[in-house]
Amino acid sequence: MSIAQNIAEIENKIFANKVKLVAVTKNHSVSAMLEAIAAGVVAVGENRVQETLAKYPEVTVRAAKPVEWHLIGHLQTNKVRQIVPLIDLIHSVDSERLAVEIDKIAGTLGKRQEVLVQVNVADEDSKYGISVNQALPLAKFINNLENVRLCGLMTIAPFSENPETVRPVFKELYQLFGELKGLNLANTDIKWLSMGMTNDYMVAIEEGANLVRIGTGIFGSRQ
Ligand SMILES: *Cc1c(COP(=O)(O)O)cnc(C)c1O
Numbered sequence: 001m002s003i004a005q006n007i008a009e010i011e012n013k014i015f016a017n018k019v020k021l022v023a024v025t026k027n028h029s030v031s032a033m034l035e036a037i038a039a040g041v042v043a044v045g046e047n048r049v050q051e052t053l054a055k056y057p058e059v060t061v062r063a064a065k066p067v068e069w070h071l072i073g074h075l076q077t078n079k080v081r082q083i084v085p086l087i088d089l090i091h092s093v094d095s096e097r098l099a100v101e102i103d104k105i106a107g108t109l110g111k112r113q114e115v116l117v118q119v120n121v122a123d124e125d126s127k128y129g130i131s132v133n134q135a136l137p138l139a140k141f142i143n144n145l146e147n148v149r150l151c152g153l154m155t156i157a158p159f160s161e162n163p164e165t166v167r168p169v170f171k172e173l174y175q176l177f178g179e180l181k182g183l184n185l186a187n188t189d190i191k192w193l194s195m196g197m198t199n200d201y202m203v204a205i206e207e208g209a210n211l212v213r214i215g216t217g218i219f220g221s222r223q
Pocket of ligand 1: 198
């Protein structure tokens with residue numbers, strides 16, 4: 001199937017739930033990205049700073065319409081300066097140190113950078129993200145930063161052939177999302193629950209996701 005057909009099929013499945021699609025374009029070409037944007041994608045997600053910087057100018061010039069850029073991968077503090085000017089939503093804030101650096105750089109640009117806190121719900125050693133216990137303290141910390149706006153939470157579930165096995169992970173993040181909203185932090189806009197990838201996005205949506213990150217399901221497997 002073509003990129004456009006894959007997007008149409010996914011949009012059909014998620015539309016009724018008012019879920020937003022981030023097309024994950026890492027390791028895929030600029031021409032594949034342009035095809036996706038022409039087919040209606042409104043947000044693209046990249047996980048590496050260097051790759052984002054390399055593709056951004058050409059995509060921006062050639063795209064049929066403007067598109068949001070989301071950074072979904074781990075961000076090192078020394079790359080913040082390069083990436084903040086380009087990115088609409090950073091999904092991967094997992095430390096005070098990183099949040100402070102984003103605040104500093106966004107301030108120099110006169111920008112308020114929207115971010116999500118990445119939570120390592122399953123406590124996997126191999127994954128970035130803050131632990132469930134530390135997530136709300138980090139949210140309160142970010143609430144006090146002038147140039148950062150916290151907009152919700154993100155998680156990457158452990159990989160599993162059977163998405164049912166990770167349903168409890170999504171349930172737990174949804175509950176934390178409710179607690180975060182309940183804090184009513186003055187400078188936040190808690191609206192995004194980013195969870196679900198190609199293998200598990202329908203389960204994630206059933207558990208409350210409203211932002212899904214899909215690569216393989218749109219573009220096929222990565223090299
Ligand atoms: C690669 C990636 C995705 C997309 O994964 P697919 O299985 O190809 O849909 C989603 N989120 C993050 C953080 C990723 O790095």
